[in-house]
Amino acid sequence: MKKKMFSYICSILILGNYLNLFPVSADSTTNEVCLGDINSDHKINEKDILILRDYLHNRKTFTKQEFILADINEDLSVNIFDFVLLKKKISDGIDYGTSINNSADMVADLRKGRNFYFFPSGPWTNGGCFDCGWTSSNIAFNKAMEITITNDASGKYHYLSGEYRSAINYSYGYYECSMIPIKADGVDTGFFTYTGPSEGDPWDEIDFEFLGYDTTKVQLNYYTDGVGEHEYMLDLGFDAMEGYHTYGFLWLEDSITWYVDGVARYTVTENIPSNPSKIMVNAWPGIGVDTWLKPFSGDVPLTAKFQWITWTSLETLSKEN
Numbered sequence: 001m002k003k004k005m006f007s008y009i010c011s012i013l014i015l016g017n018y019l020n021l022f023p024v025s026a027d028s029t030t031n032e033v034c035l036g037d038i039n040s041d042h043k044i045n046e047k048d049i050l051i052l053r054d055y056l057h058n059r060k061t062f063t064k065q066e067f068i069l070a071d072i073n074e075d076l077s078v079n080i081f082d083f084v085l086l087k088k089k090i091s092d093g094i095d096y097g098t099s100i101n102n103s104a105d106m107v108a109d110l111r112k113g114r115n116f117y118f119f120p121s122g123p124w125t126n127g128g129c130f131d132c133g134w135t136s137s138n139i140a141f142n143k144a145m146e147i148t149i150t151n152d153a154s155g156k157y158h159y160l161s162g163e164y165r166s167a168i169n170y171s172y173g174y175y176e177c178s179m180i181p182i183k184a185d186g187v188d189t190g191f192f193t194y195t196g197p198s199e200g201d202p203w204d205e206i207d208f209e210f211l212g213y214d215t216t217k218v219q220l221n222y223y224t225d226g227v228g229e230h231e232y233m234l235d236l237g238f239d240a241m242e243g244y245h246t247y248g249f250l251w252l253e254d255s256i257t258w259y260v261d262g263v264a265r266y267t268v269t270e271n272i273p274s275n276p277s278k279i280m281v282n283a284w285p286g287i288g289v290d291t292w293l294k295p296f297s298g299d300v301p302l303t304a305k306f307q308w309i310t311w312t313s314l315e316t317l318s319k320e321n
Helices: 002-018 046-056 064-070 080-092 314-320
Strands: 106-109 118-120 139-141 145-151 159-161 163-166 173-180 187-195 204-211 217-223 232-235 243-252 255-260 263-268 278-285 302-313
Touching: 046 064, 046 080, 145 163, 145 278, 159 278, 173 187, 173 278, 173 314, 187 302, 204 243, 217 255, 232 263, 278 302, 302 314
Parallel strands: none
Antiparallel strands: 106 302, 118 163, 139 145, 145 159, 145 302, 163 278, 173 243, 173 302, 187 204, 187 278, 204 217, 217 232, 243 255, 255 263
16 A cells, blocks of 8 residues: 555656646756755756656666765655655755844845835836836745736736835945846846935945846946946856855945855945945846847746845944954
């Protein structure tokens, strides 16, 4: 009876794999061989799923190393439960970044759902190069906050998407976000601070902008009283859409330093913005900016994911150091 039940469950899961009932994200690159990387290619992806499937159907034998890497739940056996865990590990997105700093002055753990520090933008559009309207209905919480670009069935806009903004403005300190951007031509996924004329302030802004045509890089930029053109393309050394990484910046009176996974990567020291600003994350398709973002195909839905956002004041940073 147990053998029949095992075969039945296995058949269902494998059929689900063929029918894409258990979606698998794109390859997830790791820095070292780890559980789930059965073929030791430093990636956890569908290739590992296929190898484990063949083993469970007695079409493949494992070496000792493969057996260890396939034993996801570390119970000294490889079975259907490891298959399920491996599928979940891939579909949830691997977390490569630094851990959340629960000692920060502002902690928005979006894995737990909506957070009172933030609220959705909309219903409105920024216009200009933003080819979408903002709506709270395009923001969902499922083990992370998900912002999804969709068609606008009402016809008011070409597309709908979401933007999450802080309720108050923040000043100098360390800002950090764990996220996975969208990989698609014509799309921008952002984590940034902003204030401007709509709040009675000069336009000040500090950006991480992921241009969807190449998520192995991120564009860094800032504006001071409306003056920008400080763009810098940072080569990440990995594909940001393959898993969660942390992106942060230390905003001081005389400098801005951008961090990736806790490592300082780029610093500027000229004409630094000074006005307290909202913290924002969003994802949007562009229009009229094909030379920057490339043309948007219109293939939707597309989803960006955000695990958490934190801000740590300079006073708290000084105590920690």
